[in-house]
Amino acid sequence: MSQVADSKGSRARTATAKRQRLTAAAARVVHQQGVERTTIADIARAADVPVGNVYYYFKTKDDLVAAALSEHAHGLQTLTTRLDRLPDPRQRLKGLVAAWVGERELAARYGCPTGTLASELGKRDEGGLAEEAGKVIRLLLDWAGHQFRQLGLPDPDGLALTLVSAYQGMSLLANALREPGVMTREGRRLTDWLDSLPDPRD
Amino acid sequence: MSQVADSKGSRARTATAKRQRLTAAAARVVHQQGVERTTIADIARAADVPVGNVYYYFKTKDDLVAAALSEHAHGLQTLTTRLDRLPDPRQRLKGLVAAWVGERELAARYGCPTGTLASELGKRDEGGLAEEAGKVIRLLLDWAGHQFRQLGLPDPDGLALTLVSAYQGMSLLANALREPGVMTREGRRLTDWLDSLPDPRD
Amino acid sequence: MSQVADSKGSRARTATAKRQRLTAAAARVVHQQGVERTTIADIARAADVPVGNVYYYFKTKDDLVAAALSEHAHGLQTLTTRLDRLPDPRQRLKGLVAAWVGERELAARYGCPTGTLASELGKRDEGGLAEEAGKVIRLLLDWAGHQFRQLGLPDPDGLALTLVSAYQGMSLLANALREPGVMTREGRRLTDWLDSLPDPRD
Amino acid sequence: MSQVADSKGSRARTATAKRQRLTAAAARVVHQQGVERTTIADIARAADVPVGNVYYYFKTKDDLVAAALSEHAHGLQTLTTRLDRLPDPRQRLKGLVAAWVGERELAARYGCPTGTLASELGKRDEGGLAEEAGKVIRLLLDWAGHQFRQLGLPDPDGLALTLVSAYQGMSLLANALREPGVMTREGRRLTDWLDSLPDPRD
DNA sequence: TATGAATGAGCATTCATTCAT
DNA sequence: CATGAATGAATGCTCATTCAT
Numbered sequence: 062m063s064q065v066a067d068s069k070g071s072r073a074r075t076a077t078a079k080r081q082r083l084t085a086a087a088a089r090v091v092h093q094q095g096v097e098r099t100t101i102a103d104i105a106r107a108a109d110v111p112v113g114n115v116y117y118y119f120k121t122k123d124d125l126v127a128a129a130l131s132e133h134a135h136g137l138q139t140l141t142t143r144l145d146r147l148p149d150p151r152q153r154l155k156g157l158v159a160a161w162v163g164e165r166e167l168a169a170r171y172g173c174p175t176g177t178l179a180s181e182l183g184k185r186d187e188g189g190l191a192e193e194a195g196k197v198i199r200l201l202l203d204w205a206g207h208q209f210r211q212l213g214l215p216d217p218d219g220l221a222l223t224l225v226s227a228y229q230g231m232s233l234l235a236n237a238l239r240e241p242g243v244m245t246r247e248g249r250r251l252t253d254w255l256d257s258l259p260d261p262r263d
Numbered sequence: 264m265s266q267v268a269d270s271k272g273s274r275a276r277t278a279t280a281k282r283q284r285l286t287a288a289a290a291r292v293v294h295q296q297g298v299e300r301t302t303i304a305d306i307a308r309a310a311d312v313p314v315g316n317v318y319y320y321f322k323t324k325d326d327l328v329a330a331a332l333s334e335h336a337h338g339l340q341t342l343t344t345r346l347d348r349l350p351d352p353r354q355r356l357k358g359l360v361a362a363w364v365g366e367r368e369l370a371a372r373y374g375c376p377t378g379t380l381a382s383e384l385g386k387r388d389e390g391g392l393a394e395e396a397g398k399v400i401r402l403l404l405d406w407a408g409h410q411f412r413q414l415g416l417p418d419p420d421g422l423a424l425t426l427v428s429a430y431q432g433m434s435l436l437a438n439a440l441r442e443p444g445v446m447t448r449e450g451r452r453l454t455d456w457l458d459s460l461p462d463p464r465d
Numbered sequence: 466m467s468q469v470a471d472s473k474g475s476r477a478r479t480a481t482a483k484r485q486r487l488t489a490a491a492a493r494v495v496h497q498q499g500v501e502r503t504t505i506a507d508i509a510r511a512a513d514v515p516v517g518n519v520y521y522y523f524k525t526k527d528d529l530v531a532a533a534l535s536e537h538a539h540g541l542q543t544l545t546t547r548l549d550r551l552p553d554p555r556q557r558l559k560g561l562v563a564a565w566v567g568e569r570e571l572a573a574r575y576g577c578p579t580g581t582l583a584s585e586l587g588k589r590d591e592g593g594l595a596e597e598a599g600k601v602i603r604l605l606l607d608w609a610g611h612q613f614r615q616l617g618l619p620d621p622d623g624l625a626l627t628l629v630s631a632y633q634g635m636s637l638l639a640n641a642l643r644e645p646g647v648m649t650r651e652g653r654r655l656t657d658w659l660d661s662l663p664d665p666r667d
Numbered sequence: 668m669s670q671v672a673d674s675k676g677s678r679a680r681t682a683t684a685k686r687q688r689l690t691a692a693a694a695r696v697v698h699q700q701g702v703e704r705t706t707i708a709d710i711a712r713a714a715d716v717p718v719g720n721v722y723y724y725f726k727t728k729d730d731l732v733a734a735a736l737s738e739h740a741h742g743l744q745t746l747t748t749r750l751d752r753l754p755d756p757r758q759r760l761k762g763l764v765a766a767w768v769g770e771r772e773l774a775a776r777y778g779c780p781t782g783t784l785a786s787e788l789g790k791r792d793e794g795g796l797a798e799e800a801g802k803v804i805r806l807l808l809d810w811a812g813h814q815f816r817q818l819g820l821p822d823p824d825g826l827a828l829t830l831v832s833a834y835q836g837m838s839l840l841a842n843a844l845r846e847p848g849v850m851t852r853e854g855r856r857l858t859d860w861l862d863s864l865p866d867p868r869d
Numbered sequence: 870t871a872t873g874a875a876t877g878a879g880c881a882t883t884c885a886t887t888c889a890t
Numbered sequence: 891c892a893t894g895a896a897t898g899a900a901t902g903c904t905c906a907t908t909c910a911t
Contacts, residue, residue: 095383095386097297097299098299098387100880100881102880110896111896111897111898112898113884113896113899114898116882116883117894121882122881122882171385171386172382177383177386179435179438180378180382180383180435180438181382183373183374184296184297184300184373184379194439195439195440195441198436198439199440222436222449223449226429226432226445228432229432230428230429230430230431230432230433231428233382233428234400234424234427234431237381237393237396238397246421302904302906303907304906313871315872316870316871316872319871323906323907324905324906499703499787500703501701501703502791504883504884505884505885506884515892515894516893517886517887517888517892517895518893520885520886520887521892526884526885526886576789580786580839580843581789581790583842584782584786584839584843585783585786585787587777587778587783588700588701588704588778588783589704598843599845602840602844626840626853627856630833630836630839630840630853631832633835633839634831634834634835634836634837635832637782637785637832637835637839638804640785640786640789641782641789641800641804642804642805643797643801647828651828651829685874706900706901707901708902717876718876718877719875719876719877719878719905720876720877722903722904723873728903873909873910873911874909874910874911876906876907876909877907878904879904879905880903880904881902881903881904882902883902884901885897885898886896886897887895888894888895889893889894889895889896890893890894890895
């Protein structure tokens with residue numbers, strides 16, 4: 062009986078695992094090649110799944126892109142959840158910046174996953190994927206805004222906008238110039254800026 | 264004979280005009296649709312040039328994209344040349360920011376022309392177009408760096424990086440959120456920042 | 466033991482029921498969508514049977530189409546059996562025409578089930594399904610010929626051909642023009658014709 | 668100069684000829700294989716045109732089917748135009764029947780081109796092709812109705828309906844039974860019927 | 870040079886059929 | 891028998907690029 066359970070479980074696990082593999086592969090490959098230059102076959106190969114089988118899990122290519130987007134959203138939430146364990150909002154924000162700088166090589170090669178995706182999808186008229194990308198970025202804005210608010214600073218959402226905007230800008234420049242150093246330098250500037258903000262709670 | 268000369272001249276002029284029309288159309292359409300979603304036919308139509316004729320002016324699609332890039336570079340130089348007439352470097356930099364904010368509607372709809380192009384081309388492995396996009400951005404960096412240097416500020420190139428990075432970031436966010444207001448808000452912040460910088464020459 | 470028997474019986478009954486559901490669904494869906502536009506999944510869904518299970522009852526899609534054909538043949542036999550209870554052959558034939566007219570809405574929307582099936586299958590080179598469709602139509606021809614023969618009319622098979630041909634023609638036109646009225650009008654004409662035939666037995 | 672004219676004319680003629688070849692091939696192949704079983708490649712091969720080139724002349728497969736339909740409409744008009752030269756409406760109608768019987772081999776193999784097309788397209792919900800097929804059949808109805816009207820007979824449109832309906836029915840049966848003889852027999856019956864109609868003009 | 874037409878490789882998607890459990 | 895999942899061959903369609911005139 063446990064054998065049957067295992068068997069069924071394994072099947073379910075396999076199916077779920079495959080969907081997850083496809084999602085992860087889509088996130089990765091789309092980040093590296095862009096939406097339009099990525100073929101379903103590329104993703105299938107990266108996930109080690111037969112092409113025809115992809116459509117069992119995702120009805121269209123856009124569905125796969127949407128999955129890639131939520132994969133990035135998920136990664137973002139994993140990060141913020143970890144940062145939330147830090148006691149101080151300022152530390153959390155600085156931790157966020159540190160995480161960005163930690164990804165500098167990837168950013169210099171392919172840009173910010175969410176930002177470049179939003180940039181490419183933003184040129185579309187239909188499909189709703191552009192809105193979806195906007196939502197993921199808003200997730201980050203909201204979290205950062207929450208931290209600034211906890212710090213008791215005025216205009217916390219504006220500060221969040223400045224922070225995330227800086228991140229997108231430095232990622233784009235690092236990528237355009239192929240210089241990870243941009244991330245380091247601007248990251249340091251952001252950290253200094255965060256340190257310089259007063260803590261009205263004192 | 265003068266007729267022949269006229270004819271040739273007119274033809275040459277026509278040819279140049281056609282090339283220019285194609286270049287301008289490429290810059291515009293690619294900005295709106297992205298490189299991959301833009302077909303040669305799209306550009307030909309926008310330039311009112313027969314499809315088969317495009318290849319007399321541009322050997323490949325990439326050549327057209329390169330032309331779009333230099334069109335943007337040219338637009339940038341037109342802008343900086345105009346700003347250069349202002350007597351004060353700080354005024355010039357604030358004029359640059361004002362120009363960015365002036366384009367907020369376009370930025371909210373399609374992002375920064377150069378930035379989104381660099382973002383899309385950055386995912387390529389070959390062709391050299393990514394480098395080309397980097398060069399256009401460097402043009403902007405260099406000009407801004409020059410202004411900061413004239414102001415006598417330390418690390419002028421770093422300041423330029425921060426400024427351009429902020430521009431790219433705010434354009435991307437304005438685009439992702441479809442909110443021109445982002446440009447206004449961040450533009451004001453940049454202006455304040457520029458005003459806050461000391462002028463060591465005093 | 467009775468439990469086992471019940472179980473088997475129930476299972477067998479279930480299996481038969483499933484087969485029947487699939488057959489009925491195939492007949493219905495294929496009539497509505499045509500053979501080529503109907504997928505196995507369409508039929509499985511209409512029969513509320515899991516896709517993978519279909520192949521335990523029908524080896525191929527063509528087998529399902531054959532089943533749809535015999536379902537129509539069965540419906541035809543149910544009809545003629547009922548008509549056979551009428552005492553007079555002429556009444557039976559007029560009853561047949563009345564039945565056709567009674568289905569005018571369906572005919573105007575999807576044509577005659579057997580006729581449209583024969584039409585579509587008639588374009589095939591192989592598989593024998595075209596012949597199968599011919600047989601179903603021959604069933605109708607034979608029954609009608611039998612009635613005309615009982616009426617003692619000369620060339621009963623020719624009369625049957627005329628009658629069935631008229632039915633196929635009016636169904637096709639009703640369908641092509643999307644006008645159920647064609648069935649009514651031509652049905653009345655056929656009834657008048659049947660009434661006008663002499664009864665040599667008098 | 669005539670050379671230039673010829674040259675241009677030849678190009679135009681070639682292009683037009685290719686479109687015509689594709690249209691004719693579509694009409695033929697679709698008649699033989701049905702819409703759904705016919706691939707663009709089939710038609711391209713039959714017309715001796717590279718597959719990719721088909722789309723220069725027809726945007727979609729449905730456009731090709733529409734072209735096949737109008738090809739049949741054109742053939743029908745050629746026929747009726749020829750028949751119109753006959754002095755007597757009754758002769759014209761009998762000529763129509765004779766033409767149908769003359770095509771008995773084709774009808775027995777593939778059915779009536781327009782009828783089978785209408786039958787297959789009638790199962791569609793969208794695209795408007797079903798309506799288009801209906802129009803072609805209506806062309807025939809109108810012409811026949813006109814003849815009956817000229818004969819001074821009551822309910823000429825009803826008579827036309829009966830005539831065309833008979834044609835569709837006999838074509839379908841000849842096809843389903845694979846018996847050209849059906850066309851001959853029913854054709855004779857129709858001719859007799861036409862002869863039996865009174866001529867109120869006498 | 871100018872231009873409509875030609876070409877063929879590539880891509881997203883569908884679907885009948887089979888497999889593993 | 892039951893079932894979700896797997897498989898791969900087709901198919902319609904697009905598009906950069908080339909050709910013929």
